[in-house]
Amino acid sequence: MGDEIRRNMALFSIGTVIKLTELTARQIRYYEAHGLVQPARTEGNQRLFSFNDVDRLLIIKSYLEKGLNMAGIKEMLGLEAPVTMDDKMVAPVAKGIRKDMTDRELRQLLKQQIMMSKPGSSTSLISGELSRFFIN
DNA sequence: GTTCTCACA
DNA sequence: TGTGAGTA
Numbered sequence: 001m002g003d004e005i006r007r008n009m010a011l012f013s014i015g016t017v018i019k020l021t022e023l024t025a026r027q028i029r030y031y032e033a034h035g036l037v038q039p040a041r042t043e044g045n046q047r048l049f050s051f052n053d054v055d056r057l058l059i060i061k062s063y064l065e066k067g068l069n070m071a072g073i074k075e076m077l078g079l080e081a082p083v084t085m086d087d088k089m090v091a092p093v094a095k096g097i098r099k100d101m102t103d104r105e106l107r108q109l110l111k112q113q114i115m116m117s118k119p120g121s122s123t124s125l126i127s128g129e130l131s132r133f134f135i136n
Numbered sequence: 137g138t139t140c141t142c143a144c145a
Numbered sequence: 146t147g148t149g150a151g152t153a
Contacts, residue, residue: 014139025139026146044153046139 011040011048021057028057034070036060 014025031037037056039047063073
């Protein structure tokens with residue numbers, strides 16, 4: 001339960017998410033416009049991404065690298081997409097990959113960011129922000 | 137300096 | 146998707 005709070009709590013700026021996911025701000029905003037992620041907003045209307053959003057973005061990225069298009073990604077995330085015959089065979093596999101790989105990939109990726117970040121650099125902030133998720 | 141929206145190449 | 150304009 002507490003874990004769910006953390007995943008929905010941590011709020012990252014789009015800049016942080018860019019470094020974490022290696023996606024461009026354009027892409028991130030584009031995916032948001034398509035409902036792939038629903039980041040919160042600050043009073044200044046700036047996006048605040050939760051751990052779930054970053055996770056979702058990484059999933060999207062992995063699908064993108066597998067050659068899926070927006071429509072395919074939307075289906076994978078269960079946003080739209082009436083499940084077709086072909087999807088019935090692919091979807092379960094994709095979901096299996098998501099649970100096994102993504103969690104590991106995300107943790108590994110974030111861990112890398114923390115390990116590679118140097119004090120004083122712009123990434124040191126990320127270390128401080130993310131470190132707490134590994135000190136549990 | 138960073139992010140936001142919108143528009144155009 | 147990228148990039149520039151004009152803001153907040």
